[in-house]
Amino acid sequence: MELLKERIRKDGKVKEGNVLKVDSFLNHQMDVKLFIEFGKEFKKRFADCDINKILTIEASGIGVACIVAQYFDVPVVFAKKNQTKNIAGDTYTSRVESFTHGKVYDILVSKEYLRPEDKVLLIDDFLANGAALLGLSKLVKDSGATLVGAGIVIEKGFQDGGKIVRESGVRVESLAIVDAMDEKTGTVVFRE
């Protein structure tokens, strides 16, 4: 998606440790107008699919997922990272190792909101080592629902996640795939 690549080139910052900082428009401050374009693009790419629910993970996936959901006319469910008093009863859970936060945590979804008859599209802002996406896939699988695919805003193509998730049989559509970054020059190379 050319609009997104241009925005990453303009506002993204390459930091030490393969970090692409895009918090001016994607995951701290959120450019909702840009998210609307993501919604249209994902709708185009998954136009042939029967989807009745979007699943994402807190926190930064939620904004994109809600805007995108308008184009599919479906509700969003977000997987929670910590057990809270307000989630009672049965949940599907999965263990995730976060690259960003450098820690391991459980994600969970109430069984009420993932049903065997659901046709689920995963939405997330980043795909790097694939841990979050594999965790979400497991929740869908455990529920007996159908996993239609995954829509990712930025994929780090130089990490293994995309390959692993695709090889597991999940259709992944990424709006921008970064194949290389250089923190010294600030250069970002996108896959064609």
Next chain:
Amino acid sequence: MELLKERIRKDGKVKEGNVLKVDSFLNHQMDVKLFIEFGKEFKKRFADCDINKILTIEASGIGVACIVAQYFDVPVVFAKKNQTKNIAGDTYTSRVESFTHGKVYDILVSKEYLRPEDKVLLIDDFLANGAALLGLSKLVKDSGATLVGAGIVIEKGFQDGGKIVRESGVRVESLAIVDAMDEKTGTVVFRE
């Protein structure tokens, strides 16, 4: 907002400890179509206001904030609950005691995304003891930005938060104010 009250009557569940469980449409599964109506209503209530940014707090505020932001044509910034590797440099911080999670945490916003010239509308899904809203207000105050008001989906009118925040001089608009709940009968009484 009658549509919201009807939905709370229909799908809300009153649980022990003054918990109103609305996770089938508000804060776990999210009914984006309903959120669109929230957006229209907040735009109506704050129609007279000059707003260039919406500030919310992760996680469940983000979905509502992003949908609402479309009606104000402004970006959303969400306060983060934990320091992550990806937020470098200076932040505004505030300490919050969560009713839901029963713990104390810091919230933070990068100084880049709250500027003295900003005119900020706070959006959150719940107002109970007011801790989150007061924490967000402090971030805005510390930044020197103008706090235009706060838009809340559900206010628990039988807790002190609404009173405290309003008495601190913040304009609070809540789409539904719950004045009483009964876990035995499941009854919810709304303020007129």
